[in-house]
Amino acid sequence: MEQNAAYARRHGVRAVLTVNEYLTEPTSLVCAELGLPGNDPHLAHAARDKVAMARVLAGAGVRIPCTRLARGDGELHDVLRDRRVRFPCVIKPAGGAGSAGVTALAEAAPAADAARSIHETEGSEGGPGVIVQAYAAGTEYSVESVTQNGTTTHLALTRKATTSGPCRVETGHSLPVCLPPATEAAIHREVSTAIRAVGVRNGASHTEVVIDPAGRCTVIEIAARLGAGHIGILLQHALGIDIFTALLDVALGRPAALTPTARSHATVRFITNPHTGRLTSLSRLPEQGPGVPFVPWRAAVGDLVHAATANTDRLGCFVVTGSDADEVEERADALARQIQIQIQVQVEPLPAAGGPGQVRPASTAAIAR
Ligand SMILES: Nc1ncnc2c1ncn2[C@@H]1O[C@H](COP(=O)(O)OP(=O)(O)O)[C@@H](O)[C@H]1O
Ligand SMILES: [Mg+2]
Incomplete structure (x- = not known):
């Protein structure tokens, strides 16, 4: 910590920020040490450690499981x-x-x-x-917020899709979602309390919530950073908010532009596969073009890929944008269905790199719900 602060002093650093979950606490400590806009260093651990998080959220009256x-x-x-x-x-x-x-x-x-x-x-x-x-039963959303000098702006509500079953890998985000005003107000109330409770004062936050059929909001977790899974890109395309510039402005102590300049819709679909094995073919991926601005792909033919048990197992993703939410979702579903993936499932222990191995072919359609 001292080394980081000393480095920043030596180089005249005027802003320190992170989009990495694991660095949120050290970042708040460095900001405090340097007197730069940041989060409360005494509470920052509560946005990382789920035991501390549950304690401070419950203490602030936030509804949690x-x-x-x-x-x-x-x-x-x-x-x-x-x-x-x-x-x-x-x-x-x-x-x-x-x-x-x-x-x-x-x-x-x-x-x-x-x-x-x-x-x-x-x-x-x-x-x-x-x-x-x-277990909090209901529909899962996240709230993307930016706080500056203790004042929070909720930018968007995002609908989340995850795999079902024992492992909950995130398979998609769509924003902005509109819910009945009373439900949205209840969500914003819980989330604003949660943001204060974990000491977010200057920076982004991403709060995951479940809404039950009665419209009650339960907070699953809060992170003191921008939502992962390309949510920054979705915000940019759907709302016209340049979130990365805005976060730099917050970190520099300059007024951040957080007002939407567009009224569009954006979704990201992550592709997972149910088998562990060697990726032997990959075809009919969406192509970047009008309405499909971003197709980052992680897995390549020849790679060993894993049945999805965590977000890091996802093979790749693509973003679809447009003015009509239903059309965007339908197009994204159609593009996901087209993707062809073939995996050779390993039935023997994996050979040393380059050595022979026994394989049983399997083909799988992409799962992108
Ligand atoms: N208490 C819960 N009730 C219902 N679903 C949950 C609960 N906790 C976690 N989940 C599901 O598991 C996913 C991952 O859990 P989460 O607490 O967000 O961990 P991580 O910090 O790894 O993202 C959530 O997005 C949600 O789908
Ligand atoms: Mg989570």
Whole structure:
């Protein structure tokens, strides 16, 4: 920390900011040390450590799922018997991100296996362990916000799609979403309280919420950074907000332009596949062009790819934009259905690089819901 601050002083750095979840706490400490606009350094850990997050959010009156820390198998089994948690529930690492290690459990039977497969995490204020959370049923959204000098602007509500089943990999984001005004007001109230509770004063935040059928808002988690998964690009295309310039302005202490200049719609679809194996062919990917501004692809033919259990397993994605939300969604679904992926599923342990291996061919259509 001192080294970073000393470096910044030596080079006359006038702004420090991050879009990386793991760097939000050190960034707030460096900003405080240098007297630059940033977040509360005493609370920044609460936007990273889900144990601290649950404590400060509940303390501020934010509606969150019942959250318990379990250190080791014994405690986990006790927690899973807690009547406030019940099944289905969600087990996750206290300091995780990108859905890694997040397991939704439908019933007690797989709980022991899940417990064994989940690595305990260090660094949580409750000590090493995992957290167990009551399952919040409903529709999942995120709220993209920017706070400057303690005043928050909610830029957009984003609908999230994830895989179903035990692993919840994010498969798509669409924005802006319009909900009934009373529901939106309830969401903004909870999210504004959450933003204050984790000490976001100058910078972006991304708050994940679930809305139940009665319109009640439960906060799943908050991150003191811009939403990942190309949400910045969606904001730019749908609302005409240059979010990266705006965040630099916030970090520099200059007024940030956060008013939409466009009224469009944007969606991103992430492509996952259900098998682990060698990618043997990939065709009919969407092409960049009108209404498809961005097609970043991660996986290439020949790569070993993994059945999706975390966001990092996704093969690639594409963004679709346009003025009509329904048309944009239909076009994105149609483009996703066209993608052809072939995987050779490994039935033997993987050979050393370049060596022979036994493979069984499998072909799979893209999953992009
Ligand atoms: N308590 C919960 N109730 C319902 N779904 C949940 C809950 N916790 C997590 N999830 C699902 O798992 C996903 C990943 O969990 P999250 O807490 O956001 O972890 P990460 O920090 O890895 O993103 C969420 O986007 C959501 O789909
Ligand atoms: Mg999340």
